[in-house]
Amino acid sequence: MQTPAPFEYEHASSVDEALALLERHGPETRLVAGGHSLLPMMKLRLARPERLVDVNDLTDLAYVRREGDQIAIGALTRHAQLASSPLLASLYPIFQDAERVIADPVVRNRGTIGGSLCQGDPAEDLSAVVATLGGSLKIRSRTGERVVAARDFYLGPYETQVGPAEMVTEVVIPIRPGAGSAYEKVERRPGDWAIAAVGCFLTVSGGVIADCGIGLAAVGAPGLPALEAEAALRGRPAGEEAYAAAAQMAAAHCRPQTDQRGPAEYKRDLVAELTRRALRRAAARVMAGGA
Amino acid sequence: MRVAMNVNGEEVGAEVEPRMLLVHFLRDELGLTGTHWGCDTSNCGTCVVWMDGEPVKSCTVLAAMASGRDVRTVEGLEQGTQLDPVQEGFMQEHGLQCGFCTPGMMMTARWLLDHNPDPSEAEIREAISGQICRCTGYENIVRAIRWAAAHQPAKEVAS
Ligand SMILES: Cc1cc2nc3c(=O)[nH]c(=O)nc-3n(C[C@H](O)[C@H](O)[C@H](O)COP(=O)(O)OP(=O)(O)OC[C@H]3O[C@@H](n4cnc5c(N)ncnc54)[C@H](O)[C@@H]3O)c2cc1C
Ligand code: FES
Ligand code: FES
Numbered sequence: 001m002q003t004p005a006p007f008e009y010e011h012a013s014s015v016d017e018a019l020a021l022l023e024r025h026g027p028e029t030r031l032v033a034g035g036h037s038l039l040p041m042m043k044l045r046l047a048r049p050e051r052l053v054d055v056n057d058l059t060d061l062a063y064v065r066r067e068g069d070q071i072a073i074g075a076l077t078r079h080a081q082l083a084s085s086p087l088l089a090s091l092y093p094i095f096q097d098a099e100r101v102i103a104d105p106v107v108r109n110r111g112t113i114g115g116s117l118c119q120g121d122p123a124e125d126l127s128a129v130v131a132t133l134g135g136s137l138k139i140r141s142r143t144g145e146r147v148v149a150a151r152d153f154y155l156g157p158y159e160t161q162v163g164p165a166e167m168v169t170e171v172v173i174p175i176r177p178g179a180g181s182a183y184e185k186v187e188r189r190p191g192d193w194a195i196a197a198v199g200c201f202l203t204v205s206g207g208v209i210a211d212c213g214i215g216l217a218a219v220g221a222p223g224l225p226a227l228e229a230e231a232a233l234r235g236r237p238a239g240e241e242a243y244a245a246a247a248q249m250a251a252a253h254c255r256p257q258t259d260q261r262g263p264a265e266y267k268r269d270l271v272a273e274l275t276r277r278a279l280r281r282a283a284a285r286v287m288a289g290g291a
Numbered sequence: 292m293r294v295a296m297n298v299n300g301e302e303v304g305a306e307v308e309p310r311m312l313l314v315h316f317l318r319d320e321l322g323l324t325g326t327h328w329g330c331d332t333s334n335c336g337t338c339v340v341w342m343d344g345e346p347v348k349s350c351t352v353l354a355a356m357a358s359g360r361d362v363r364t365v366e367g368l369e370q371g372t373q374l375d376p377v378q379e380g381f382m383q384e385h386g387l388q389c390g391f392c393t394p395g396m397m398m399t400a401r402w403l404l405d406h407n408p409d410p411s412e413a414e415i416r417e418a419i420s421g422q423i424c425r426c427t428g429y430e431n432i433v434r435a436i437r438w439a440a441a442h443q444p445a446k447e448v449a450s
Contacts, residue, residue, distance in 0.1 A: 002331040009292060009309035009355050032356075039312075039351050040333060052309070054356055080345075104421025106336060106399065109345045110352070190420045191334075 004042035008051040012058065018167055019142050021053045027164035031055050033076060033115035036107055061114075061169060064088060071173040075114030079103070082113060082126075092133065092173065093285060094181035094199050098125045101183075104191040114168045117150075120158045123193040123218035127154070129183060130171060131223030132199035132215030137161075138170040147172070154222045176211065179203045180285030184274040185217070188261065194218040195261045198226075198250065198274040202282045204238045214246065214275065219267055220255035228253050229275065238283050247275040294358040298323070299367030309355050314338045316354035317364060325365040325394050329423075336422030339395035340364045346402050348421075365394035368401060376439040377401050386435030388426035395422050400436045409440055 012018035022029055028050035032038050041047040055061075061076035064085040071087065082088060083099035102108060102125050116126040117137065130137075130150040137148050139162055148161050150171075155161065162168060185197035197217035203210045212233045214226035229249035236242040256267035295304035298321060305320045317323045317340065326349060327337040333351040340349045341363040368375040377400045380386060387393045396419055403410055403418040410418070415436050416429075424432060 003312065003315075004310045006308060006310055009353070035353065035356065036333060036351055039353070043331065052353075056356060104336075105418055106339055106346045106348055106421045107333060107351075110347055 002043035004039065005045060005048055007042075007049055009054065010051065011054045015058060015061070015140060015167060015169060016142075018053050018055050018058070019140060019165060021051075022167070023142055023165040025051050029053060029164075031118075031167060033112040034078065034110035035115075036103075036111045037115060037119040037121070055167075066175070069175050071175060073113055073171040073173070075112065075168045075170060077113050079108035079111045079113075079116075080105070083108065091175055092179070092181050092201070094129055094132065094183045094201065094282075097183035097281075098129050098185070098197075098199065101125070101185045101187065101190075101197075107191075113171055117153070117171065118160055118162055118168055120154055120156075120160045120222050121193075122157050122220065122222050122224075123197075124222055125183070125185065125194065125197060125217055127223035128197060128199045128215040128217035130173070130215075131225050132183075132213045133173050133181070133201055134213055135171055135173040137168050138172065139166050140169050141166045145169075150223060151225050157222065176201070176203050178286060179211075180282040180287075182278045182281035182285065184278040184281070186270055186274065193261075196254075196256065196267045196270040196274060198271060198278045200275070200278045200282050202233075202238065202279065202286055204283070204286050207237050209233045209236055209238050209242060214250060214278075216250065216254050216271060218256075218261070219271055224254065226250040226253060226275070233279075238286075243276045243279040246279060247272040250275045292355060294354050296357050296360055296362055298362045299364060307354050309353065311354045313340070313342075313349040313352040313354050313357050313362070316357075317349065317362070320354075323364050323366050327391055327394055329391065334421075334423070335392070335395075336399070336419075337392050337395040339398045339422065341398060341402065346399050363398070365397055368397060373444075375401060376442045376444060377404065377436065379442065380435040380438035381432075384431050384434040384438050386428070386431045388428050392422060392424040392426075396424070396432055400439065403436070404440055404443065408443060410436070412437070 030049040032052045061074040063074040088095040135150045181201035183199040185194045194217045199215045201213045216224040229246040232245045251268045251272035256264040258264045314328045329335040329337040338349045
């Protein structure tokens with residue numbers, strides 16, 4: 001039987017209270033949101049916090065809404081809510097693509113976007129989605145708020161910019177009218193973590209790629225952006241030639257490792273193929289009006 | 292610490308360690324052994340119960356996290372002496388062999404039918420995709436849920 005080691009437990013009823021508890025009790029205190037990454041780690045003693053601060057009562061942090069030219073997503077928004085958001089479905093179907101293949105429907109009832117991003121697992125799918133879209137995270141502490149670009153958020157595997165007395169409150173995604181987006185993942189069986197996954201968005205103007213983003217999962221750092229592939233796409237006519245060039249770049253610059261999910265070379269090939277597929281699908285969605 | 296919650300319509304409470312998982316609270320503290328506990332790793336789904344009306348894997352929820360919430364377990368499916376159509380369906384269509392995965396399957400099935408009264412086979416398979424039947428009796432589980440969909444009791448109309 002797997003049970004976590006003993007710890008103290010408290011509910012927070014506001015962000016301020018959560019931050020005060022984190023500050024008062026020090027770095028061995030951790031927030032728990034859905035608990036679907038943290039509790040399994042605690043069962044295995046890969047994490048051993050002395051105290052948990054439960055933030056599930058902060059239901060005012062569960063939202064997806066449009067704010068001017070941005071989408072704001074509260075940190076406590078669960079996978080299931082992201083999957084069923086009409087706003088995300090119309091502006092960024094990449095979210096639905098990803099949510100369909102993150103874990104399973106029951107896990108998706110609990111896991112949150114804040115927990116997913118803060119876990120910093122290299123194979124985590126939403127990290128790749130938010131990095132693809134050039135989103136950013138609002139991080140609160142007792143002394144104020146700072147905004148960190150998703151692409152600068154990860155210091156390494158399981159390591160993020162969030163300090164011990166800080167909390168992510170919101171994820172912000174810029175809206176790009178007419179953009180198409182898509183996520184392509186290959187896993188060993190439904191509900192499993194990615195062997196490799198690729199997210200992308202495109203905007204096209206007069207047949208030429210104006211703006212784009214590509215983020216990778218499971219082949220390097222969490223949410224690894226494929227910068228060279230993005231550079232290869234910008235200013236080029238949308239089409240197979242451009243996608244092939246980007247696929248080659250993404251494969252060349254990712255950093256897969258051989259593990260139980262497959263050999264590094266296979267993952268590299270997979271990144272190339274998934275990049276092509278994601279770009280085709282995103283481009284088709286541009287044509288269809290971004291939806 | 293003290294936890295208190297509503298389980299199958301009844302207020303219950305106990306003094307527990309914060310690290311106690313909801314599945315063990317239900318089984319060991321309340322004696323509700325209908326909820327099974329299998330993989331311990333959030334993968335098999337035999338521990339699925341409802342929390343505030345949504346299926347969750349109770350091996351990955353602390354009892355403390357369920358405190359103050361509504362929990363529904365497989366024991367809460369039957370109404371009086373009347374089996375839920377989902378339970379009836381598992382009997383009619385031979386939806387279980389050893390029965391180990393059954394409580395979790397039935398809780399997810401009930402939730403699915405409440406939200407989608409006439410699900411396709413693909414929708415049923417998607418709904419139970421986080422749950423494993425070691426006896427691999429998926430065909431009959433799908434049939435059992437289809438049976439339940441076809442035999443829903445007349446819903447009381449909320450006025
Ligand atoms: C069986 C299974 C399969 C899965 N498959 C996939 C998959 O295919 N793809 C995928 O991407 N994910 C997968 N996951 C992970 C799942 O998406 C988790 O729900 C998610 O990674 C963590 O979200 P959470 O809310 O449960 O976080 P928690 O476990 O509560 O927290 C995770 C970490 O983030 C910290 N944290 C949480 N919220 C905040 C916040 N607001 N501010 C600062 N720190 C915070 C916590 O302290 C902890 O360190 C799977 C999980 C399971 C159990
Ligand atoms: S015991 Fe909970 S998912 Fe297997
Ligand atoms: S009936 Fe035996 S595990 Fe499903």
